[in-house]
Amino acid sequence: ATTLGASAAERGRYFGAAVAASKLSDTAYVTILNREFNSVTPENEMKIDATEPNQNQFNYTNADRIVSHARSRGMQVRGHTLAWHSQQPGWMQSMSGTALRSAMLNHVTQVATHFRGQVVAWDVVNEAFADGSSGARRDSNLQRTGNDWIEAAFRAARAADPGAKLCYNDYNTDDWTHAKTQAVYRLVQDFKQRGVPIDCVGLQSHFNSGSPYPSNYRTTLSSFAALGVDVQITELDIEGAPAATYRNVVADCLAVARCNGITTWGVRDSDSWRASQNPLLFDGGGNKKPAYDAVLAALNVG
Numbered sequence: 001a002t003t004l005g006a007s008a009a010e011r012g013r014y015f016g017a018a019v020a021a022s023k024l025s026d027t028a029y030v031t032i033l034n035r036e037f038n039s040v041t042p043e044n045e046m047k048i049d050a051t052e053p054n055q056n057q058f059n060y061t062n063a064d065r066i067v068s069h070a071r072s073r074g075m076q077v078r079g080h081t082l083a084w085h086s087q088q089p090g091w092m093q094s095m096s097g098t099a100l101r102s103a104m105l106n107h108v109t110q111v112a113t114h115f116r117g118q119v120v121a122w123d124v125v126n127e128a129f130a131d132g133s134s135g136a137r138r139d140s141n142l143q144r145t146g147n148d149w150i151e152a153a154f155r156a157a158r159a160a161d162p163g164a165k166l167c168y169n170d171y172n173t174d175d176w177t178h179a180k181t182q183a184v185y186r187l188v189q190d191f192k193q194r195g196v197p198i199d200c201v202g203l204q205s206h207f208n209s210g211s212p213y214p215s216n217y218r219t220t221l222s223s224f225a226a227l228g229v230d231v232q233i234t235e236l237d238i239e240g241a242p243a244a245t246y247r248n249v250v251a252d253c254l255a256v257a258r259c260n261g262i263t264t265w266g267v268r269d270s271d272s273w274r275a276s277q278n279p280l281l282f283d284g285g286g287n288k289k290p291a292y293d294a295v296l297a298a299l300n301v302g
């Protein structure tokens with residue numbers, strides 16, 4: 001096929017992009033989005049500070065705009081994210097203990113209920129593990145409510161939207177030998193063994209010189225998949241957008257049956273959270289880059 005989305009669909013997968021509601025009035029942006037992608041992830045609009053700016057006052061305006069744009073064109077939606085230490089509204093940042101636990105679970109329940117039936121997969125919990133070699137949980141107000149906060153969030157999400165796939169999502173979990181990767185692996189293994197609802201793992205896959213694409217990436221994908229979860233590449237961008245690295249990422253996903261989708265974290269370089277690294281498949285003028293051609297070709301191999 002001749003587009004990313006249609007080519008991925010022929011391989012039983014989706015190809016998505018992170019989308020900003022503010023760009024849905026940019027014609028050049030929307031032209032590329034509608035032509036190339038069959039999945040969207042709201043880049044910021046479903047985060048806690050966006051959806052619950054004041055406690056128990058929910059605002060879905062911008063998230064609904066993205067969901068409606070996507071679904072009316074047959075695109076899937078990935079929900080991002082229900083529980084996270086970052087992008088918390090001020091009222092939540094200052095909470096702790098059982099009050100915070102209740103507020104977090106209420107947030108998960110309310111947001112997942114609002115979007116019930118519209119979101120294919122939720123990043124229920126984002127970035128809960130520490131960087132470095134400890135393999136420990138990241139310290140945060142949520143973590144300080146008790147080590148079981150992650151499973152509590154997953155159970156609340158399942159109850160609110162039983163049809164959605166529930167994912168754990170993190171970065172620097174691409175290298176199979178990395179302590180953080182192993183810690184997430186043990187979490188998923190434990191959840192599967194104890195029957196805590198989890199369906200997928202998201203590897204953000206923000207690659208740059210400090211955290212490069214690892215040669216064992218395919219091992220990471222297949223190892224998570226072997227636990228009985230889908231694996232999704234959820235926030236892909238690569239410093240400089242080398243065509244060969246993009247090609248390798250796609251080939252690795254295609255080699256693992258349960259790697260069922262890839263999302264790039266933005267559409268054009270100019271839309272990226274790290275625009276100066278030119279990490280995406282389209283340049284600021286909306287032109288296809290060599291990495292685009294490499295991804296398209298890799299999706300159409302075989």
Ligand code: G3I
Binds near residue numbers: 044086087171204235
């Ligand atoms: O919308 C406000 C605007 O009103 C205000 O004037 C301006 C001033 O700072 O800020 C704007 O909000 C910014 C928002 O992006 C929208 O542009 C926030 O400051 C800024 O912090 C926010 O950054 C986002 C970041 O997550 C927040 O944590 C990036 O766009 C977004 O790409 C990035 O995405 C994360 C994923 O959620 C999780 N994984 C890592 C990834 C990259 O950091």
